[in-house]
Amino acid sequence: MAQDYDWFIENFCRVTGIDLEKYKRPQMERRLTALCTKRGFQNFGEYLDAASKDSRLMDELLDRMTINVSEFFRNRSRWDALAQLIPTLMRNNHLKAWSAACSTGQEPYTLMLLLSKLMTVSGVSLLATDIDDRALRVAKEGIYNEEELMPIEQDLKSKYFRSVNSTQQQVSDELRSQIEFKKHNLLEQPFDSDYDLIICRNVLIYFTDPAKDILYHKFAQSLRSGGVLFVGSTEQIFHAETYRLKQIQPFFYQKI
Numbered sequence: 001m002a003q004d005y006d007w008f009i010e011n012f013c014r015v016t017g018i019d020l021e022k023y024k025r026p027q028m029e030r031r032l033t034a035l036c037t038k039r040g041f042q043n044f045g046e047y048l049d050a051a052s053k054d055s056r057l058m059d060e061l062l063d064r065m066t067i068n069v070s071e072f073f074r075n076r077s078r079w080d081a082l083a084q085l086i087p088t089l090m091r092n093n094h095l096k097a098w099s100a101a102c103s104t105g106q107e108p109y110t111l112m113l114l115l116s117k118l119m120t121v122s123g124v125s126l127l128a129t130d131i132d133d134r135a136l137r138v139a140k141e142g143i144y145n146e147e148e149l150m151p152i153e154q155d156l157k158s159k160y161f162r163s164v165n166s167t168q169q170q171v172s173d174e175l176r177s178q179i180e181f182k183k184h185n186l187l188e189q190p191f192d193s194d195y196d197l198i199i200c201r202n203v204l205i206y207f208t209d210p211a212k213d214i215l216y217h218k219f220a221q222s223l224r225s226g227g228v229l230f231v232g233s234t235e236q237i238f239h240a241e242t243y244r245l246k247q248i249q250p251f252f253y254q255k256i
């Protein structure tokens, strides 16, 4: 099956533009092999062939590959720490930020909700990107089940959400229009620059060490001097100074 997976990596990249060489192999291979078997295929050749002709199979495959799990105010204490840093990151009441690998939108909306208590929302320029079209569609629409909104304070919920039916609420136009949602592959595409804040959480864990190394260099280059990179709770950067980054708090790295 290992040879078969090598073939799959090469051809999956040809079909989707996603290079699985840059993702940690054991977890990814295990996940995709399980799905291939579950769908009744003998090998990845048959599976990819079928998925190329059936969009539902391909969607399921991409879904298993991308892992879109997210939540509002994920690891709350980290967001409290970010709130303390925001005044030092703003420039003339403006903030240029990027939520990289934003999944279904909970992360960029969390940032907007947090910022709404600290500055005028119209002063925020926020780019939110992900490789996954389906996740981005959900993000742009901004409709979530009531249970998902539990971590949001009641006053923010009243101000920035409206009911669309008995179980779901949508983020206000004011917040949604402030965010530019865009498809972007972190491993292949160029980064914009001069960011005050980059949030990239819970995606680098899936990448190989060489891929992470390149990304840390690129994130550092994209930050303005003094800007901050906010990473996930299991994604500590070793030898941060190699990238001209300095750890200022757990999970926050400042561009030197």
Ligand SMILES: C[S@@+](CC[C@H](N)C(=O)[O-])C[C@H]1O[C@@H](n2cnc3c(N)ncnc32)[C@H](O)[C@@H]1O
Pocket: 066, 067, 068, 069, 070, 071, 074, 100, 101, 102, 103, 104, 106, 107, 129, 130, 131, 132, 135, 184, 185, 186, 187, 200, 201, 202, 203, 232
């Ligand atoms: C577990 S979610 C993290 C969501 C959010 N950042 C959070 O912490 O709640 C990982 C996201 O990374 C995205 N992703 C995976 N590979 C990517 C790549 N090469 N470029 C951009 N996004 C990618 C997936 O589509 C998925 O939405």
